[in-house]
Amino acid sequence: MHTGEELPIVAQGTALSLAIAIMTEKSFGCVGVIDAAGKLSGLITDGDLRRCLPKISDFNAAKVADFMTLNPVSITADALAVDAVSLLEAERKQQLLVLSAERRLVGALNMFDLLRAKV
Numbered sequence: 001m002h003t004g005e006e007l008p009i010v011a012q013g014t015a016l017s018l019a020i021a022i023m024t025e026k027s028f029g030c031v032g033v034i035d036a037a038g039k040l041s042g043l044i045t046d047g048d049l050r051r052c053l054p055k056i057s058d059f060n061a062a063k064v065a066d067f068m069t070l071n072p073v074s075i076t077a078d079a080l081a082v083d084a085v086s087l088l089e090a091e092r093k094q095q096l097l098v099l100s101a102e103r104r105l106v107g108a109l110n111m112f113d114l115l116r117a118k119v
Helices: 016-026 046-055 081-091 111-116
Strands: 009-011 030-034 040-045 074-076 095-099 105-110
Touching (some): 016 040, 074 081
């Protein structure tokens, strides 16, 4: 699981351009969006970006909160790795955010991590 500085995270008020830079820097294919209390409020994936870019009239004014997916697929930190694989397969997702009981973003998984671990 990716944690700490490896996590692709931005605040709700972040410019979309900065979110794209962080997503690129972290090489994770998504960026989690957190609220002022540090709780997960949304997610933007590479696919979300491809779909939203043609709709943006002023790229410099675009904010992540305007384009994020609310209530993204996530799993709790106490879940088993096999549960993460099952969830990713069922939801047909590549990335999975890991949350604490308080909905704080504590980690992130992607299917490649789980395959490397032979889960």
